[in-house]
Amino acid sequence: MPRPPGHGPGYEVKRQEIIDQAAALFAKQGYAATGIAEIGQVAGLAKGALYYYIGSKENLLVEIQDRVLRPLLTAARRIATLDEDPVLRLRLLSETLLDIILARLDHIWVYEHDYRHLRGANRARLLRQRREFERIVLDLLSAAMDSGAFRRLDPRLAMLQFLNLHNHTYQWARPDGPWDAAFLSREYCATLISGFCSPGYDVADLEQRVAAFRARVPA
Amino acid sequence: MPRPPGHGPGYEVKRQEIIDQAAALFAKQGYAATGIAEIGQVAGLAKGALYYYIGSKENLLVEIQDRVLRPLLTAARRIATLDEDPVLRLRLLSETLLDIILARLDHIWVYEHDYRHLRGANRARLLRQRREFERIVLDLLSAAMDSGAFRRLDPRLAMLQFLNLHNHTYQWARPDGPWDAAFLSREYCATLISGFCSPGYDVADLEQRVAAFRARVPA
Amino acid sequence: MPRPPGHGPGYEVKRQEIIDQAAALFAKQGYAATGIAEIGQVAGLAKGALYYYIGSKENLLVEIQDRVLRPLLTAARRIATLDEDPVLRLRLLSETLLDIILARLDHIWVYEHDYRHLRGANRARLLRQRREFERIVLDLLSAAMDSGAFRRLDPRLAMLQFLNLHNHTYQWARPDGPWDAAFLSREYCATLISGFCSPGYDVADLEQRVAAFRARVPA
C-alpha cells in the first residue's frame, strides 16, 4: 500500500487512530453498512480530510485485516519452528491466537465477517495468509500424531476443530470478560488434547511443561 | 411480519422460493451488500411484484432467521425433555444442530452474520430465541455434571465451547463436503466429552447408546 | 449497449429526449463540465429516474457519437459504392457530411470535442468508425486521381484538407445560419476541386452532373 510521500509527523498517528475508530464501527455495524460519513463524524474530520488519511474505504479494511494477520503469522511462524514438543507448541499457538482475539475483539469481528468485501489482490493476499496459518496448525497436529502423543485422526478435521473452538470466541467474548487468554487456552487445549491424545497420554503434565518453557524462554 | 391480506394459492409457494433465493444471495454477498434489484432478477420478478411478496428487505432477513431458529428450537425443546441420560441428550442435540447447519448452509451464514441488521422487535425476539437455545445447552451440561458424568466445570464456559465447536462449522463446511452431520457430531462430541467427563467415564460406550435410542425411538 | 428488457412504450421516446437535452448541455459546456444533476434538472427528472433511462453518463456520450456516426457511415458506404464518377461521389459525400453537421450542430460539437472521454471498447469502436470514414474519403480521392480528374497529390493530405474544410464548420455554423448544406457543399467542393483538379478539368460542369444524378436517383 504505497502512500503519497512527504507526510508530517502526526500523519501516521492520526491515521492509526482513524483505523481504530473505523474498526469499532465496522465491528458494530458491518463494513457494508458503515458509511464513510459516519467514520468522518467519529474521527471529527470532514470527508476530504478523511480521505487524505485513508485513501479509500477498502484500504481501511485491508489495514484492519493486516493488524490481525501480521502479528498472528509472525508469532505462528516463530512458534512453529521452535524445537519443542508439538503438543507444547500447539498450546503456545493457542494462547497467542487467543491473545490476539481478546486484545482486538473488534478487529477480529471485522476479520471474520468482512473479508469477503476485499477485492482482487487484497483478497488473494488475505486468503493466502489465512491458508498459511491453517497449514501451521495442521502441521503441528500431524507432528503430534507422528510423535505418538495424538491418535491417528484426520488431521484436517482436527485442525478445523482447533479453529472452530478458538476462532468462534470473538462471538461472545467481551473486553471486560472474566477469562483471559491464558485461561481460555488452558481450557480449550485441555478439551482438544483429551479428545485427540493417545490412550495413556498424560494431559495434566502439559501445563507444567508450559510453565517450564516460559521460565526458560521469556517472551 | 405483516403480510397483505387475501392471497391466491400460489402466493406462499412463490414467497418461500424468493426467500430461498434471497438467502443464497445474502450468504454469498452479505445482507447489506445485496440489492433488492438483484433479488428481483434472480427471482425473475420486477420490483413491484417482488415487494408484493416480500414486504420489505428486512422481512426477508426475519424469515431466514426464523427458518433456522424455529426448527432448531422445536427440536431442542423436544430433546431437552426426553427422559434420557443428559450426555445422550447432548449428543442428540449436537447432531440436530449440525443437521440444520449442513442442510441450510446459506441460511446459517446469514444467521451468523447479519442478525445485527434486524431492528427493534425483530432483533429482540431473535436474541431471546438464541438465549433460549443456549440455556438448553447449559442445562444439559449442568445435568451431566449433576449426574456425575462430567467433572465440575464452569457450565457457562462448557456451553461456549460446545457452541464454538458446532457453530463455527458453517465457515468451512461445503454442501458437498466429505462429512455428514452424524459423523461430525460423533467427532465433536467425542472431543468435548473426553474433555468434560469425570475420570473413568466410558466415552466409547456413548455411540452404542445412541444407536439403541434410535432403534427405540425412530425419527 | 444492452438495456434491461421490458420497457414501456414511452421509454424509448423519453430516452431519446434526454439524449437530446444532454447533447445540448454537453455542446455548450463540455462533457466533463456538465453534471448529471444538471441533466436531470433540464430533463425534469430526479437522479434516480434519470439513471433509469441513461444507465451512465458515458452511455450518453456513446449514444451521441452513434447518432453522428451511424447515419454518416451508412450514407458514406452507400455513396462509396455508387457506380459514378469519383468526383461526383465526393460531391455527394460532402453534402451528406454537411447535412449531418448542420442538422445536429450540438451533436457534432460533442463528437469533435469529447470523444476522448470515452474509455475502453467504446473508444476503440469510435476510432475504428472514424478511420473507416476517412478511408472512404481517401479512396474516393485516389480514384479521382486514377481517373485523371485530379492531379497526382499526396492522397492523405488531400483527404485531410477535405476533412479540415468540412469538419471545422461546426465551430461557426448556427442552426439559423444563412447557408444550407447544399450551398456549402457546392462552395467547399468548388474550392477543393479547383485546387486538386488536373489542368483543363471542367469544374463548372460538376453541378449539372449532380443535378442529373439527383433526377435519375431520387433520395
Add this chain to the structure above:
Amino acid sequence: MPRPPGHGPGYEVKRQEIIDQAAALFAKQGYAATGIAEIGQVAGLAKGALYYYIGSKENLLVEIQDRVLRPLLTAARRIATLDEDPVLRLRLLSETLLDIILARLDHIWVYEHDYRHLRGANRARLLRQRREFERIVLDLLSAAMDSGAFRRLDPRLAMLQFLNLHNHTYQWARPDGPWDAAFLSREYCATLISGFCSPGYDVADLEQRVAAFRARVPA
C-alpha cells in the same frame, strides 16, 4: 491575472514551466478533466506551492490562451499593414498561423477546446481577440477581391473556409509529422487561391513572390 507582489528572480521562470506542463495535461485530458493535484505532481510541487505560482486554475487557462493569441495577433497586425499584394499577405499570414499551430500543438488544442471555461472578463477579452484576427483575414480577402485577384465571393464565407482549412489542422497534426508549416501553407493556399481567384490568375507565380519577399525582408 492578479499576481502576488514581490517575487524572487526564479519566480517567473518556474511559473512559465508550470504553464507548459499544464498545457500538456489540458491538451491530453481536457481542462475540466485535469486536476490541480495532477499538475502539482508533474510540476513536482505540493499544492500550496503550486498555488503560490498559479493563483488559480482558470489563470492557467488564461495564460495558455494568451500564449497563442498574443504572438498570433502581433504577427497578423504586422502582416496586415505590409505594403504588399493582398494575396501575398494572405500567404504570409497562413504560414504564420500554421507556424504557431505546429509549434504549440498542445496550446492550440486547449485554445480550441477549452476557451468556454473562461468566465467574465477573461472570456470577453478572448472573444474580442479572436474577432480581431478574423477581421484581419476578412479584410485581406476583400482586398484581394478589390484588387481583381479574387472573384467576387461572399468574403465572410471565404474567411471561414480559410479558417476551417487552417485551424482544424491541430486535430491531426503531430509534433513529428511529415509536413512543416511552410509546406502546409503552400498547399492550403494553393487550394484556396485556385478556388477563389479570378479566371486567368497565375497561381503558380505566388511562391516566387513569396521567395522574393523573404529575400527582401528577412524575418
Add this chain to the structure above:
DNA sequence: TATGAATGAGTCTTCATTCAT
C-alpha cells in the same frame, strides 16, 4: 398479480481552494 416509472436520500470519492506554519 405484476409492471414500469419515479423518488430522494444515500453511496464512495474527487475537487479547487485556503492557510497556519
Add this chain to the structure above:
DNA sequence: AATGAATGAAGACTCATTCAT
C-alpha cells in the same frame, strides 16, 4: 518559497421503497 492538513461542495451513481396502472 514551500508544505501538509483541512474544507465542504460537488462528482457520478445506487438504494430501498412506493404507486398508478
